[in-house]
Amino acid sequence: MAQLYQTAAGILERAQRQQGAVKSLVYNSKYTNVKQLYALVCETLRYSGVLQEIISSANLLKEERKLKMSLAKVLVYDFLFGKGLKCGGGWKVTLQKHRARLQAELARLKIKRKVSRNEDLLTPVEGATEVLLPRYVRVNTLKTSTEDVIDYFKRQNYTYLGRASSVQELGRLSGKQFLTDCHLRELLVFPPRTDFHQDFLYKSGHIILQDKASSLPAFLLDPPSGCHVIDACAAPGNKTSHLAAILNNVGKIFAFDLDTKRLATMSTLLLRAGVTCHELANQDFLQVEPSDPRYSNVRHILLDPSCSGSGIVDRLNQLTDDMKSSCEERLQSLAAFQKRMLGHVLSFPKVQRVVYSTCSLHQQENEDVVQDALERNAAFRLMNVLPSWTQRGLDTFCGARCCLRASPAETLTNGFFVAVFERKREGGECSETFSSSCNSFDAEDTGVEREPVLAAVSTSCKKKRKKKKSKLE
Known part of the structure; x- marks a missing residue:
């Protein structure tokens, strides 16, 4: 005891x-x-x-x-x-x-x-009602396939309802029903409070319990197989394992985190998930030299830095909040750190695409950080991602609607923020033909999702992708 x-x-x-x-x-x-x-x-x-x-x-x-x-x-x-x-x-x-x-x-x-x-004795704050979100299950394609996992749950007497046609459909699940998510094909959706922690697939690493919003950063970074990628603030490792699945374990993921215990936990998670293409570093990413030859082939970077966590919808986590999460002084400190991190990421000479994400609801940690980065780095522009995603960035600067926001009420996820940066070609054009400029957002947002892209298999990021339909349009 x-x-x-x-x-x-x-x-x-x-x-x-x-x-x-x-x-x-x-x-x-x-x-x-x-x-x-x-x-x-x-x-x-x-x-x-x-x-x-x-x-x-x-x-x-x-x-x-x-x-x-x-x-x-x-x-x-x-x-x-x-x-x-x-x-x-x-x-x-x-x-x-x-x-x-x-x-x-x-x-x-x-x-x-x-x-x-x-x-x-419990006050209303201490006894606050838990916000119920669907249970999201990401299929770990390093070990299995979505089809096989769907068949497994059918054998467990779950009823598969097919692919969801809208976010609203995800909120109508009950009992032992489940769906494939309407945006991410490797994401299965179950009713709230469905618990898989004792399930064989979870214990063996075949499925990852990961909120949909948290699955967006790796999905939108979309590195080709064989690529070298940096996960700048990697622990606890769900996004790293997602990147490895997208890479098919071919290439290299340089994963950094300053917290030794979190990195140890991450190592266990990645081992269970079957990830082999990673290289862990217990190091402050701000101390990493962008010109280091080891990172000369890095074209994609994911940055999910420390934040206030104000978007996390977990009653138990809310009870641990000492009310500092909304303190202006703390937000300013966090935003300053996030700006330094994002500026450092964008200084890597060969990087072509960067995803910046937080689980924060605060403008100071989201749109303000992105705007600062764009003003300081003229070589980059925002990509217009997932135009059918209804909740966009706050309209605080030109192009902010290229960013994504997520919330329990509108997207049935934790509160989240994602921005995708892309290096411009000389002359101001996008660096890859399939991306779309945020300046064309209003004209091109039809609300219709195109088919997701399968990562092109290649041995080097230097090889151009073949033209294909893109989930980033």
């Missing part, structure tokens, strides 16, 4: 630092009893504000200086609201010393708030 409390506290800390979604952190923890751990983390988060007030009023951290707030919350939750710390070793002994004081502070808080039940 002591390990249970320590693991739960670690997950709380990582969630607070926005190092992953709560459920993913729990399932990646390798703790034996996942359900028990998940329940403890969830309930501790629900009572987080109440627990902090009790712990502070009881002066618990002042009395026990080796005890951190995250661990204290987990222990006090189980002591006062859970199963009563039936185990826990030395921590149980520690909490028993403060038993009377903690119980007194709980009783005092109930009197103060004029309630009699523990659950009545």
Whole structure:
């Protein structure tokens, strides 16, 4: 049980630092009893504000200086609201010393708030209703095919309804129904709360549980097989594995991340997904020299930098928000970092296409960063991507509608932002014939999706692609 409390506290800390979604952190923890751990983390988060007030009023951290707030919350939750710390070793002994004081502070808080039940202590913010999104499942084409996965779920008594014709259709799923997404053919869509964490396909890496909006960056970068690609802020690795699938594991992905633990988790994920074309680097990407010969063949770069995470629709993650995500000072700091990162990416001499994405709703981290990059880098322009995608960038500068936004209400995804940069040819033309300029957006946006492109197989990015219909038009 002591390990249970320590693991739960670690997950709380990582969630607070926005190092992953709560459920993913729990399932990646390798703790034996996942359900028990998940329940403890969830309930501790629900009572987080109440627990902090009790712990502070009881002066618990002042009395026990080796005890951190995250661990204290987990222990006090189980002591006062859970199963009563039936185990826990030395921590149980520690909490028993403060038993009377903690119980007194709980009783005092109930009197103060004029309630009699523990659950009545939860405020509307702490007990906020979870926003339900479809369950998106990306087929890992490195190990299987979409057709085979569809057949597998049919054998599990799921009803396949074919390819969705609209986003609205994705929101009408129920029971054991599922669809192929209307934009990404390798994405299957199931009703909300469908859980595949114990499914064979998930455990074996044949499917990846990844939100649709998070699948867009690699899909839109669309590097040809054999290409050299940089994933500048790669952990936890879902986008990297998606890039590898698009490359058919042929070529090279240089994946960077500064967080050692996140990189270790990513290594495990990529191994399970069957990715072999990657090279991981525990390094600050800003310190990478663009003129380094190792990256001389890099033509495509994906940049998904640290952001406020304000678009993540997860009630548990919302409960970890210390209200700093909307703090102007923090947003300015994040935006400054994002501008430096994007400027550094665009300085790579051979790069032809760059995807910039965030899971933020804030203009400061999205349109403002893109506008700054365009003003500082005249060699690049925005590409007009997915014209049938209804939610576009905020109209804050000329061409901003070339960018994509995503939201629960309109696209049935987490909140997200994506911009695709392309290097101009000399004379201002686009560098590839199949791309379209953002200046022609209004004229060409028919709302009709063209057939997706299959990556052209080649041994070098220097070879031009054959003309073909493009999903980027």
